[in-house]
Amino acid sequence: MAQVQLQGIVKAYGALQVVHAIDLDIADGEFVVLVGPSGCGKSTTLRMIAGLEDISGGMLRIGDRVVNDLPPRDRNISMVFQNYALYPHMTVRENLGFSLKIAKRAEAEIAKAVTEAAEILSLTPLLERKPGQLSGGQRQRVAMGRAIVRHPDVFLFDEPLSNLDAKLRTQMRVEIKKLHQRLGTTIVYVTHDQVEAMTLADRIVIMRDGRIEQIGTPLEVFETPVNTFVATFIGSPPMNLLEGRITDGTVELADGTRLPIPPGHGAAEGRAVTFGVRADNIMPVGHALPPTAHMADVEMEVQLSEPLGTETLLFAMLAGTEVQAKMLNPRPVRLGERLRFQISLDKCHLFDAETGAALRV
Amino acid sequence: MSRLKLPPWLVLLLPAIIILMAVVLVPLVLSFYSSFTAYQLTRPDSLTKWIGTFNYRKAAGDANFWWAFGRTVLLLTIALNLEMLLGLGLAVMVSKVTTGQRLLRTAMMFPMMFSPVLVGFQFKFIFNDNVGLVNNALQSLGLTDVAIPWLVDGHLAMFSIIFAEIWTSTSVFAILILAGLYAIPQDPVEAAKVDGCTPWQSFRFVTLPFLMPFIYIAMAIRSLDVARAYDIVQIMTNGGPARRTELLWTLIGRTAYVDARMGYANAMGYIAILLSIFFTIYFFRKLTAARSELGMGV
Incomplete structure (x- = not known):
């Protein structure tokens, strides 16, 4: 030894x-x-x-x-x-x-x-x-x-x-x-x-x-x-990464959607950032885990669903990027159906858009 | 008029059958038959003179024949083993070379490109006791002041022949073993290193078993070659001095074409072929065993 x-x-x-x-x-x-x-x-x-x-x-x-x-x-x-x-x-x-x-x-x-x-x-x-x-x-x-x-x-x-x-x-x-x-x-x-x-x-x-x-x-x-490399390499499916910019203390995505800065992270106003969220932390309302302290929600159109039995993997579009989300206690989802998703911000990440480094404070 | 109707398969095979009959079967049957006659090339009518197994009995009791037989086995044993060892060494060394390996591989094959007759002449010159290179070199270096009779002394003559034989054919082993070295999977060799083997031990216990099938293929090819050795010996010593380098086929060749005793030569030839058959079977057995040892199937 x-x-x-x-x-x-x-x-x-x-x-x-x-x-x-x-x-x-x-x-x-x-x-x-x-x-x-x-x-x-x-x-x-x-x-x-x-x-x-x-x-x-x-x-x-x-x-x-x-x-x-x-x-x-x-x-x-x-x-x-x-x-x-x-x-x-x-x-x-x-x-x-x-x-x-x-x-x-x-x-x-x-x-x-x-x-x-x-x-x-x-x-x-x-x-x-x-x-x-x-x-x-x-x-x-x-x-x-x-x-x-x-x-x-x-x-x-x-x-x-x-x-x-x-x-x-x-x-x-x-x-x-x-x-x-x-x-x-x-x-x-x-x-x-x-x-x-x-x-x-x-x-x-x-x-x-x-x-x-x-x-x-x-x-x-x-x-x-x-x-972002580690974030996408570890975990399956890989972490969703959304490009955005810090505007008025929020992360503004390309289509104007605004998401709060995840707790424990921070970046200067106007900085280009990447918002990271795993499929486990973005779930449709009514098919999600109990909410945590910090939540946010977005509406997305479902493009594809992969039923896995106990859960279903949903592929949806948000600000021009494909996002994978999990649906617990799944029900059949129509293609093109618009659903509200809730995001557990406590489990989300913020990275520098250029270097990919995490922006924790 | 009724025409002879041959089945189609026979018609299709007929060309091959005719050629095989003409080239293989007829000479085979004829030579085998003549070995039971007193056939002499100078007296064609003697082909019908049936003498039973006389030729075989004569060969069995002929000391010259058995000496030649023994000498051939000796040459085969010494030459094959030395060629194998030298070829193995050469192949291992060449496989370690990083730059110029292709050139070396090509150079290694040069001896195979010469006709054995020319090799015979070349070594006859090299070992000549008066003007030969070897004696010249030895005398110039002051190692000896007498002219060593390389091709005249019985033992030295055999040595010279083995030397020439090895010079021409070591590359057969080297090339085949080199091919084997290229084919060896690297993983077991690395595993052996990690398992604590010294370089020699990895070679002995892992590399060599992988090479054995290649070595046996080379052995089988070369044993057939050496068992019918004729040209180099014929040129260098003509079986002499006093039959001391007489091999099976120089003896048979002389009996058949110099003494013209074809019937007797054929009988000796059939006995001699047993030797080739024996070695071929022996090495193929070994090859099969080595392959199944490696899990390569049979």
Whole structure:
């Protein structure tokens, strides 16, 4: 077990810099998820921690050691790869025991560790099979088993669930979470799926273009996103963003609709701003949650509805922008029907229109 | 008038059947038949002189034949293994090269572009005891002051032939193994690094098993090649000195076309073919096993 510390970590391929001096402290036993769109540098960062990519600059510590120049085998880490990366010519048992065999552990110890890992991941009946005879979910479990037999300081997961179907992904997500609770080992987990990030992480690190946008607990990044990128990346459906300008202490949208400034936010008169509201906080009157302290309401024309069972997602137009709203206890909605929506201002956000940064006071 | 009506499938297959009969079946049957006769090229009428299994019994008791057989197996074993090791080393090194790799790959194939007859002549010159390059170099460097009889001494002659053989054909292994190296998925190799393998261990336990099918394909191809080795030996030593480099096919060739004893040569040829068949089956078995080991199916 160990903490992991990234100080000004840089990755550059020649003149092209892809990770820009990121700082990150991961506590011992913490589950940290790096999340971001493709090409944001999250996998590269993970591979630098693993030692599979050279570190171009900065300092990386695992435990008390600076490991910048150590090969992967000396870092005491385990990694689970997106494509499982099992050894196809070895049985499940050999796959699981391989790292211990390389470390020249005693036969009995290897057998015990393998049995234990197989037990945890319900792989016992599959021990004599080859990877080619396993399903995707089983292969993924073998890959995880291979990681845990070594009792490493840190687990690294590189998009481990993206090759699985939706149902299996949910199942494996639970298994990974349980595994972490059981072993308590530090985990660094990379994904582009914000649901995975939200459900698994102690802390989420949101990355874009090789920079860290925000670090925080799942609730922090959900409730107080630092900018419009985080606001739209975390949460499903993405936060609605409405362009406007501060006029007479309100946010005036393009069509003249005025919305109050959300509590806790502020901006100078005349400034161009973006008003952010999640679908959960804009609901039709009569189909909404009980009102909070600060409310506002707007009228919108419904363009499309997506019934989801317990709720219906409504797509409506407001000041030339498509807005997604939720309808609780749904009733059928006609296309083009005009409805009054109430907005819980306490849960809304105000961002600078140019920089996208949150305008909290 | 009744016309012979052949079924359409036969008519359609007939051209292929006729060509195969003419090119394969007739020579095969004829040579097989002649191996049971005292057929001599200089006396065509001897083709009808049936002598039963005499030729086979004669070959079985012929020490020269079995020496040649053994020497061929020896050449095959040494050349194939060395070529494999050298080819593997070459391929691994070339695969690490980042700039100029295409050029290197092309250069690697140069030896394959020469006719074996020319290679034979070239090495005959290189190993010549008077004017050859090797002796010249050794003497200039002061390593020896006698002319080493590379092609005249029995052991050295065999060595020289193996050297020439390896020079021409190592690239067969190198190219095929290089193709294998390109085809290896990177994930397991990286997993091995994380699992604690040294570079040598990742090579030994992960890369090499992936390469084995490619190595066996190269082995199968080359074993057929070496089992019918003729040209390089014929040029460099002509089987000499005193039959010390005589291989199966130089012996058979001499028996057939110099001694004109075609019936006997054919009998030896049929025994010799067993060797090729054996190695082909052996390496294909190995190939299948290596592939199923990797879960690639059979």
